[in-house]
Amino acid sequence: MTPVIQVRGLTYTYDDGTKALDGVDFDLMPGETVALLGANGSGKTTFVLHLNGLLSGTGQITINGIPLSKETLAKTRQRIGLVFQDSDNQLFLPTVEDDVAFGPMNMGLSIAEAKLRAQAALHKVGMSWAARKAPYHLSAGEKKRVAIAGILAMQPEILVLDEPTTFLDPPGQRALIELLGELPQAKILVTHDLAFAETLATRAVFFEKGRIAGEGTVPEVAELFNWKTANRKP
Amino acid sequence: MHHVRIEGWSARQSFLHRRDPRAKSLVLLTFLIAIGTADRRFAEIAACSVGLFLFAVITSRLPLGGILARSALVLPFSLTFALISYISGDAHRAWLLTGKSYLSALGVLVLMATTPLPQLLRGLEEMHVPRHLLMVMQFLYRYLFVISEEAQHMRAAGACRGGTLRGLQRRRAGFSAAAGILGVLFARSHARAQGVHYAMLSRGFSGSIPALDPLHFATMDAIFLAAGVALFSTLRLVAGAA
Amino acid sequence: MHIPDGFLSPGVWGTLDVIAIPAIGTLARRAQREFDEHKVPLLGVMGAFVFAAQMINFPVGIGTTGHLVGGALLAYALGPAAAAIVMTAILATQALIFQDGGILALGANVLNMAIAGVLAGYLPFQVWGRGPHRKAAIFLGGFLSLMVSAVLALSELTVSGVRMPPAVLGVSLSLFVVSAVLEGAITLAVVQALEAINPGFIRQPRAERSLAIWVLAGVSIFLSACGIALAASNPDGIERLIENAGIASHTQKLMVTPLSNYKLASAHYPWLGQALAGLAGLLVVYALCAFIGRAIRRSRRIASVAEGSA
Numbered sequence: 001m002t003p004v005i006q007v008r009g010l011t012y013t014y015d016d017g018t019k020a021l022d023g024v025d026f027d028l029m030p031g032e033t034v035a036l037l038g039a040n041g042s043g044k045t046t047f048v049l050h051l052n053g054l055l056s057g058t059g060q061i062t063i064n065g066i067p068l069s070k071e072t073l074a075k076t077r078q079r080i081g082l083v084f085q086d087s088d089n090q091l092f093l094p095t096v097e098d099d100v101a102f103g104p105m106n107m108g109l110s111i112a113e114a115k116l117r118a119q120a121a122l123h124k125v126g127m128s129w130a131a132r133k134a135p136y137h138l139s140a141g142e143k144k145r146v147a148i149a150g151i152l153a154m155q156p157e158i159l160v161l162d163e164p165t166t167f168l169d170p171p172g173q174r175a176l177i178e179l180l181g182e183l184p185q186a187k188i189l190v191t192h193d194l195a196f197a198e199t200l201a202t203r204a205v206f207f208e209k210g211r212i213a214g215e216g217t218v219p220e221v222a223e224l225f226n227w228k229t230a231n232r233k234p
Numbered sequence: 235m236h237h238v239r240i241e242g243w244s245a246r247q248s249f250l251h252r253r254d255p256r257a258k259s260l261v262l263l264t265f266l267i268a269i270g271t272a273d274r275r276f277a278e279i280a281a282c283s284v285g286l287f288l289f290a291v292i293t294s295r296l297p298l299g300g301i302l303a304r305s306a307l308v309l310p311f312s313l314t315f316a317l318i319s320y321i322s323g324d325a326h327r328a329w330l331l332t333g334k335s336y337l338s339a340l341g342v343l344v345l346m347a348t349t350p351l352p353q354l355l356r357g358l359e360e361m362h363v364p365r366h367l368l369m370v371m372q373f374l375y376r377y378l379f380v381i382s383e384e385a386q387h388m389r390a391a392g393a394c395r396g397g398t399l400r401g402l403q404r405r406r407a408g409f410s411a412a413a414g415i416l417g418v419l420f421a422r423s424h425a426r427a428q429g430v431h432y433a434m435l436s437r438g439f440s441g442s443i444p445a446l447d448p449l450h451f452a453t454m455d456a457i458f459l460a461a462g463v464a465l466f467s468t469l470r471l472v473a474g475a476a
Numbered sequence: 477m478h479i480p481d482g483f484l485s486p487g488v489w490g491t492l493d494v495i496a497i498p499a500i501g502t503l504a505r506r507a508q509r510e511f512d513e514h515k516v517p518l519l520g521v522m523g524a525f526v527f528a529a530q531m532i533n534f535p536v537g538i539g540t541t542g543h544l545v546g547g548a549l550l551a552y553a554l555g556p557a558a559a560a561i562v563m564t565a566i567l568a569t570q571a572l573i574f575q576d577g578g579i580l581a582l583g584a585n586v587l588n589m590a591i592a593g594v595l596a597g598y599l600p601f602q603v604w605g606r607g608p609h610r611k612a613a614i615f616l617g618g619f620l621s622l623m624v625s626a627v628l629a630l631s632e633l634t635v636s637g638v639r640m641p642p643a644v645l646g647v648s649l650s651l652f653v654v655s656a657v658l659e660g661a662i663t664l665a666v667v668q669a670l671e672a673i674n675p676g677f678i679r680q681p682r683a684e685r686s687l688a689i690w691v692l693a694g695v696s697i698f699l700s701a702c703g704i705a706l707a708a709s710n711p712d713g714i715e716r717l718i719e720n721a722g723i724a725s726h727t728q729k730l731m732v733t734p735l736s737n738y739k740l741a742s743a744h745y746p747w748l749g750q751a752l753a754g755l756a757g758l759l760v761v762y763a764l765c766a767f768i769g770r771a772i773r774r775s776r777r778i779a780s781v782a783e784g785s786a
Contacts, residue, residue, distance in 0.1 A: 236573070236574060237573050237574070240573060262579075263579075266481055266578075266579055266580050267580065269481070269482065270481060270482060270486060270489065270580050271486045304575065305575060307574070307575040307576070308480045308575050308576075311478075311480060312480060312482070312483075315483065315633075315638055318640055318641070318644050319638065319639070321641075322639055322640070322641055324639065327637070327638070330482065331483060331638070333482070334481065334482025334483075335480040335481060335482040337482070338480065338481030338482050338578055338579070338580070339480065339575045339578075342571070342572060342575065342578075342579055343575060346572055346573060351572070351573070354572070364500065364501055364504035364505075366504045366507065366508045366516065366561065367500065367504050367561055367564060367565060367568075369516045369520070370516060370519045370520045370523060370561055370562060370565040371520070371523075371565045371568060371569055372520065373516060373517050373519070373520020373523070373524070374520045374521075374523035374524050374527070374562075374565050374566065374569055375524075375569060375573075376520070377520060377521045377524040378524045378527055378528070378569075380524070381521070381524040381525055381527070381528040382524075382527070382528045384528070385528040385529070385531045385532060386531065388532070389531060389532055389533075404535075405535045405536075408534070408535040409534055409535060409661075409665060410665060410669075412532050412533065412534045412535070412665075413534075413662065413665030413666050413668070413669045414669050415532050416529055416532055416544060416666045416669065417666060417669025417670045417672065417673055418669075418673070419525060419529065419532070420525055420553075420666070420670055420677065421673045421674065421677070423521050423522060423525040424518070424521075424522075424677065426521055427517045427518040427520075427521040427522070430517040430521065431515070431517050431518070434517065
C-alpha cells in the first residue's frame with residue numbers, strides 16, 4: 001500500500017537560525033490516524049504547516065505520490081485539511097455559513113454548490129442551526145465544530161488537527177472524539193491529550209528537538225518517553 | 235458591550251432591516267446633509283426628523299429608550315462646546331451644536347441598528363469605497379471582540395499584581411507595566427494575524443473573499459430611496475426657504 | 477478629538493470630504509501595493525489592537541490616566557500608508573458603531589488623525605530613526621501625531637465658527653500639549669517593550685534621499701496648522717505669524733493670495749472670509765501631504781530599484 005503522505009528528510013530553520021525540523025521522515029497510510037506527541041516547541045506544529053505548504057523547508061513531501069511544489073500547492077491544500085488550534089483564527093468571516101463556504105468558493109465552485117457543501121458539512125458536525133450566527137457568539141466546542149466543517153466542506157482526503165482539544169470542556173471533547181471517529185479520512189492529530197490520542201490514534205510518533213525520536217502505539221510511546229501527566233497511584 | 239447590542243438589533247427583521255444597505259446609506263446621507271446645512275429654522279427640521287425617526291425606530295421593532303440613550307454618547311462632547319458657545323453669548327449656536335450632533339448620531343445609529351455591518355460594508359463596496367479599506371474594517375470588527383477580551387484579561391492580571399509601591403515610583407512602575415502589557419498584546423495580535431493568514435491560505439485564499447449572498451436592489455429599495463431622499467431634501471428646502 | 481456631525485460648517489466638511497476621499501483612495505492603493513491583500517488580516521488585527529489598547533490605562537498623575545492613541549506607533553510598525561489606512565478604518569468604525577465622530581465629519585477626522593497625524597508622527601522617525609536620537613524621534617513622533625491632529629481639529633472648528641474665548645482656547649491648547657507629551661511617552665515605552673520582544677516588529681526607516689522635503693513638509697504642516705488656528709481666533713494671526721517667524725519672502729507671496737481674499741471678503745461677509753482663509757490653509761496642508769506622499773513613493777521606488785539591482 002502506498003502512503004498518502006510521505007515525508008523524507010524534512011529540515012526547516014527559522015530566520016534566527018534555530019533548527020525547528022531536523023531531517024524528519026514520516027509516512028501516513030490510507031485510513032490511518034496518527035498522533036503527534038512531543039514537548040512544546042519540539043516541531044510538531046512546524047511540521048504540519050509544511051504539509052500544507054504554508055512553510056517550506058528542505059526535503060521532500062509527497063502527497064498521494066505527487067511531490068509538493070508550487071504547481072501542486074492549490075490541489076494539495078484542497079486534499080489536506082488543516083484545522084488550527086485557535087478556532088478564532090480560522091473563523092474570520094461574519095457568519096458561520098460564509099465561513100464554511102469560504103474554502104469551496106476558493107476552489108472555484110459556484111455559489112449554489114458552495115452553499116450545498118457548507119450545509120452538508122454543517123449538518124455532519126451538527127451545527128446546521130448556527131448557519132446564520134456570528135462565529136464569536138459560539139462556545140469553544142461549537143467553534144471547533146464549525147472550523148472542522150469549514151475543512152470538511154472542501155472534501156479533503158486527509159485531516160490534520162492541531163491541538164483540537166484545547167479550550168474544550170469534557171463534553172465538548174467527547175463530542176469531538178465521536179465526530180472524528182465517524183470521519184473516514186486519514187488523520188494526523190497533534191496533541192498533548194493522551195486519553196484523546198489513545199481513543200482515536202492507531203499509531204503515535206514522538207517529536208523531540210525537531211526529529212522523530214520514536215514511534216509505536218500511544219501507550220508505548222507514552223511509556224517510552226515518560227509522557228504522562230501523573231503516575232497512577234498503586 | 236455597546237457593539238454587541240447594536241449587532242443584536244441589526245439581526246432583527248422589519249421593513250427597514252430588509253432594505254438594501256445602499257438605499258439606506260444614501261437616505262442617511264441625505265438626512266445628514268439636510269441636518270448639516272440647516273441653520274435658521276433648524277427647530278422645524280429637527281422636530282420633523284425626530285418624528286420620522288421615532289416612527290422608524292418603533293416600526294423596526296427597536297427599543298426606543300436604548301436607541302435614544304446610545305445616541306446620547308455624542309452629548310458629552312457636544313454639550314461641552316455648547317456650553318462654551320452659550321457662555322460666549324451665542325445661544326443659537328449652542329442649540330445648533332447639540333441638536334445637530336445628537337440628531338446625526340441618532341440617524342447613524344438607526345442605520346447601524348437595522349443593517350448588519352458586513353452587509354453595510356458590502357453595500358459600500360458596491361458604491362466604490364476602496365475594497366482594501368473595507369476588508370481592513372471587516373477584520374478589525376471581527377477581531378475587536380477577540381483582542382478586547384485578551385486586553386481585559388491582561389488588565390485584570392496586571393491589576394492582580396499591583397505592587398505596594400507609592401507615589402511617583404508606583405506611577406513609574408505602573409507606566410512601564412502598562413507598556414509591557416501593550417507590548418505583549420501587540421505581539422499576540424501579530425501572531426494572531428499570522429495565524430489567521432495561515433488558516434486562510436490553507437483553505438485556498440487567493441486574494442479575494444467571495445460574497446455568498448450578493449446584494450439585491452429590489453423595486454421596493456428604489457421606492458424607499460426615492461422617497462427618503464425626496465422627503466429630507468424637501469424638508470431642508472422648505473425650512474431653508476422661509 | 478473626534479469631531480461629531482453638526483460642528484463643522486458645510487464649506488469645511490464638504491471641502492475636507494472632497495479632499496479626504498481621493499487621499500484615502502491613493503493611500504489604500506499604496507498600502508495595497510506594500511501589503512498585498514494577503515496581509516489584510518494583519519492590518520485589520522492591528523486596528524483591533526489599537527482599539528483594544530485604549531482599555532489599558534497608563535497612570536499619569538493623581539487619579540488621572542491616559543491611553544495610547546496609536547497613530548505614530550502604527551506608522552512605525554506598518555509604514556505610513558498602511559498606518560493611515562488602519563487609522564481610517566478605526567475612525568470609520570468608531571463613527572459607525574460607537575457614535576464617536578460624525579459621518580460627514582469623517583473626512584475632517586481622517587485628514588486630521590489618519591493622514592496628517594500619521595504622517596507628522598512618522599516624520600521624526602524617518603529622519604532620526606536610525607541615528608543616536610532614535611528615542612527622541614520616537615517620542616517626538618508620538619507627540620506630533622496627537623498635536624497636529626488636535627490643532628487641525630481645533631482650527632477646523634474655529635474656522636467653522638465654533639468660537640472659543642481666549643481663556644478656553646488656552647486651556648484646550650495646554651491640554652493638547654499634555655496629552656501629546658503623554659502620547660509621546662506611551663509610544664516610546666511601547667516601542668521599547670515591543671523591541672524587547674521582537675526587534676522585527678518596528679520597521680527600520682528606509683534610506684531617504686530627500687530629507688529636506690520631509691523636514692520642510694513637517695514644519696509646514698505644523699506651522700499651517702498653528703496658523704489656521706491663529707487666523708481663526710485672531711484676525712491678524714497669519715500676518716503676525718509670518719512676521720514673527722520671518723518666513724522667506726516667496727512663502728509670503730504664496731500666502732498673500734488667501735490673505736487678500738480674506739481681507740476682501742471679510743469686509744462684506746466676515747464668516748465667508750474666515751472660511752476661505754481657513755480652507756486655503758487646509759488646502760496648503762493637503763497639498764503638502766500629497767507632496768510628501770509623492771516624495772515617499774518616489775524615494776521608495778528608487779530604494780526598491782536599488783535593492784533590486786543590488
